Amino acid sequence: xxxxxxxxxYFPQSGNSYKVGLALNCAGIPWNAExxxxxxxxxxxxxxxxSVNEMGEVPVLEVxxxxxxxxxxxxxxLAQETGKFGGATTAEAEEILRWIxxxxxxxxxxxxxxxxxxxxxxxxxxEEVLKFFKARVDGALxxxxxxxxxxxxxxGNQVTIADFSMAGYLFYPAxxxxxxxxxxxxxxxxxxxxxxxxxxxxxxxxxxx
Amino acid sequence: xxxxxxxxxYFPQSGNSYKVGLALNCAGIPWNAExxxxxxxxxxxxxxxxSVNEMGEVPVLEVxxxxxxxxxxxxxxLAQETGKFGGATTAEAEEILRWIxxxxxxxxxxxxxxxxxxxxxxxxxxEEVLKFFKARVDGALxxxxxxxxxxxxxxGNQVTIADFSMAGYLFYPAxxxxxxxxxxxxxxxxxxxxxxxxxxxxxxxxxxx
Numbered sequence: 001x002x003x004x005x006x007x008x009x010y011f012p013q014s015g016n017s018y019k020v021g022l023a024l025n026c027a028g029i030p031w032n033a034e035x036x037x038x039x040x041x042x043x044x045x046x047x048x049x050x051s052v053n054e055m056g057e058v059p060v061l062e063v064x065x066x067x068x069x070x071x072x073x074x075x076x077x078l079a080q081e082t083g084k085f086g087g088a089t090t091a092e093a094e095e096i097l098r099w100i101x102x103x104x105x106x107x108x109x110x111x112x113x114x115x116x117x118x119x120x121x122x123x124x125x126x127e128e129v130l131k132f133f134k135a136r137v138d139g140a141l142x143x144x145x146x147x148x149x150x151x152x153x154x155x156g157n158q159v160t161i162a163d164f165s166m167a168g169y170l171f172y173p174a175x176x177x178x179x180x181x182x183x184x185x186x187x188x189x190x191x192x193x194x195x196x197x198x199x200x201x202x203x204x205x206x207x208x209x
Numbered sequence: 210x211x212x213x214x215x216x217x218x219y220f221p222q223s224g225n226s227y228k229v230g231l232a233l234n235c236a237g238i239p240w241n242a243e244x245x246x247x248x249x250x251x252x253x254x255x256x257x258x259x260s261v262n263e264m265g266e267v268p269v270l271e272v273x274x275x276x277x278x279x280x281x282x283x284x285x286x287l288a289q290e291t292g293k294f295g296g297a298t299t300a301e302a303e304e305i306l307r308w309i310x311x312x313x314x315x316x317x318x319x320x321x322x323x324x325x326x327x328x329x330x331x332x333x334x335x336e337e338v339l340k341f342f343k344a345r346v347d348g349a350l351x352x353x354x355x356x357x358x359x360x361x362x363x364x365g366n367q368v369t370i371a372d373f374s375m376a377g378y379l380f381y382p383a384x385x386x387x388x389x390x391x392x393x394x395x396x397x398x399x400x401x402x403x404x405x406x407x408x409x410x411x412x413x414x415x416x417x418x
Contacts, residue, residue, distance in 0.1 A: 054352065054355070055311055055352055068303075068307075069307060070306075070310040070311055072306075072310045072314075073303065073306050073310050076306065077303070094277075094282065094286070097279075097281075097282050097285065098279045098282040100310075101279040101281040101282050101310070101313050102264055104310055104314040104318075105279070105281075105313040105314070105317075106264075108314075109313075109314055109318055125341065126335070126341070128334075128335035128338055129335075129338050129341045132335070132338045132341075143263065143264055143265065146263070147263060
C-alpha cells in the first residue's frame with residue numbers, strides 16, 4: 001500500500017494553514033502545497049463553497065482525495081494517522097483536545113483576528129474594535145503565559161499538536177501584531193524557542209512561498 | 210460498579226453551560242448543578258483558576274471528581290461515556306468534531322459575545338464593536354442556515370453533540386440578541402424546533418434556575 005497523499009490548500013498569511021504545514025513538516029510527511037487566491041476572493045466563490053469547503057475557510061487538507069477542514073480537526077487527524085504529536089496517554093489526548101478548543105475559542109481566534117486587523121484588513125477597522133480585541137488577546141496570552149511558566153509544552157513533556165495549534169500565529173513577524181510576544185511574555189518566548197528547535201520547523205514565510 | 214457522578218458548575222446565562230446541561234438531560238443522565246457566582250467574580254479569583262480551571266471559564270463538569278472544561282471537550286467526553294449523540298460512523302464522528310471546532314471558532318464565539326455585549330456587558334461596548342461582531346454573526350448564521358436548508362441536523366440524520374454545541378445559545382430569548390433568528394433564518398428555526406422535541410429538552414432558564 002502506498003503512503004497517503006497529502007495536499008494542503010493554503011495561503012501564506014494564513015496561520016491556520018501554517019499550523020498544518022508545520023505539523024506535516026515536523027512529522028516528516030511529504031506533502032504538496034496548493035496556493036489559494038484568498039485575496040482575490042477564491043474562498044468566497046460559490047464554486048469553492050460548494051465543492052471544497054462550505055465553511056469557506058482555508059486550510060483544506062486533501063488526504064487521498066478526501067477533504068479535511070478546520071485546522072484543529074486536521075491536526076487531530078494527522079496525529080492519529082502518523083502516531084505522532086498526539087500525546088502519550090488518553091488523559092493527554094483529552095487535554096490536547098481541550099487546549100485546541102481553547103485555542104480556537106479564545107486564543108488563536110482573538111490573536112489571528114487582531115493581527116489581521118492590524119496588518120491586512122482594508123479598510124482598517126475602527127480603533128475601538130482594535131482595542132476590544134487587544135484586551136481579549138491580552139487575556140488569552142496571560143492564561144497561556146502562566147501555563148507555560150511551569151510547563152515546557154502545552155500538554156505533557158513533549159511537543160503535541162496543541163503546541164502547533166497555539167503557536168502557529170506567534171511565529172509570524174512581530175510587526176504584523178504591533179507587539180513582540182517574546183518581550184511581553186518571556187515564558188511564551190522560551191516555549192517558541194523550544195518548538196523552533198524541532199527538526200522540520202520552518203518560519204511561516206519560509207514554509208510557504 | 211455505580212454510575213459515574215456528574216456535577217455541572219454553571220451559571221444560568223452561560224450558553225456553554227446550557228449545551229452541557231442539555232446533553233446530560235437528553236441523554237437521561239442524572240446530574241447535580243452547582244451554581245457559580247460569575248457576576249460576583251468567582252471565576253476570576255486565584256482560587257478558582259488554581260483549583261478548578263486555569264482557563265478561568267465556566268462550564269466545568271466534574272465526573273467522578275475529575276474536572277472537565279471547554280464545552281466542546283465535555284460534549285465529546287459525554288458522547289463517548291454514554292454512547293449517545295456521537296454520530297453513527299467514524300466519518301460522522303470526524304464531521305462532528307469539525308463542526309464543533311467551527312462552532313467554537315466562528316459560530317458560538319461571535320454569537321455568544323454579541324449577545325453578551327447586547328445584554329450583559331457593563332459598560333456597554335462601543336457601537337463599532339457591536340457592528341463588527343454583528344457582521345461576523347451574520348456570516349456564521351448564513352453558513353449554518355445554508356447547511357440546514359438541506360440537512361435536518363448538523364451531521365448525519367440524527368441529533369448529535371454538534372447540534373447541542375451550535376444550538377445552545379440560540380435557545381436563549383431573542384431579546385437578548387436583539388434579533389429573532391427564527392425570523393431571519395427560517396431553516397435554523399425549523400432545526401431548533403426539531404431539537405426542542407427531544408425528550409429531556411428544556412429552555413435555558415427552565416433547565417437552570
